[in-house]
Amino acid sequence: MAQQKQYYRRKKVCKFCVERIDAINYKDVKLLSQFVPERAKIMPRRISGVCSPHQRQLTNAIKKARNIALLPFTSE
Amino acid sequence: MRNYEIMFIVNPNTPEEEVDKINSQIEGVITSGGGQIQKIEKMGKRRLAYEIERHREGQYVLFVIAANGEIVREVERRLRVLDAVIKYLTVRTDEETRRLEKMKSFRQKRAARRGSSTRTAVAELPEQALEEDM
Numbered sequence: 001m002a003q004q005k006q007y008y009r010r011k012k013v014c015k016f017c018v019e020r021i022d023a024i025n026y027k028d029v030k031l032l033s034q035f036v037p038e039r040a041k042i043m044p045r046r047i048s049g050v051c052s053p054h055q056r057q058l059t060n061a062i063k064k065a066r067n068i069a070l071l072p073f074t075s076e
Numbered sequence: 077m078r079n080y081e082i083m084f085i086v087n088p089n090t091p092e093e094e095v096d097k098i099n100s101q102i103e104g105v106i107t108s109g110g111g112q113i114q115k116i117e118k119m120g121k122r123r124l125a126y127e128i129e130r131h132r133e134g135q136y137v138l139f140v141i142a143a144n145g146e147i148v149r150e151v152e153r154r155l156r157v158l159d160a161v162i163k164y165l166t167v168r169t170d171e172e173t174r175r176l177e178k179m180k181s182f183r184q185k186r187a188a189r190r191g192s193s194t195r196t197a198v199a200e201l202p203e204q205a206l207e208e209d210m
Contacts, residue, residue, distance in 0.1 A: 022176050068085065068136075069125045069163060070122075072125040
């Protein structure tokens with residue numbers, strides 16, 4: 001089956017598991033902004049490949065960061 | 077006693093001394109209530125991600141404290157009253173640090189049990205990814 005495909009879809013791995021990032025802090029804008037695409041929505045797991053415990057932490061961190069204006073709620 | 081982080085944004089046009097005054101005022105509230113201050117950090121001027129009261133910039137200040145809920149409530153009330161403060165956020169951190177410590181000790185214990193074989197276990201994930209790449 002896989003051989004019939006023209007291209008091979010790369011297996012996604014959770015960035016936080018691979019890099020062993022335990023604490024996802026709301027102050028780390030650089031890290032969080034990787035998971036906030038242009039429309040300022042939170043990137044879904046199926047695209048980023050983040051595992052569910054980390055996605056949960058990430059979501060909480062992004063929401064905190066939004067509250068203190070480190071990240072946008074919307075983009076114009 | 078619980079650990080909290082209180083972050084607030086001060087109007088970008090307030091002079092430095094004014095910010096210090098606010099900080100010492102908040103500091104007074106915390107210490108007089110029996111709380112401890114672990115850190116006060118002025119994070120400087122930053123662009124806001126969205127407009128707050130017509131401001132596009134703000135001066136960020138971060139307090140890391142150990143206190144009880146009563147003190148936090150008082151600090152938040154003060155911050156609300158101060159006109160120069162345009163936004164604030166309080167986050168409780170002790171539960172999170174406890175969880176992290178637990179994870180750390182668990183990892184160490186596992187590493188000790190496995191001895192030298194941990195190294196291969198750590199390398200497992202990237203290896204898998206590599207295989208599937210091909």
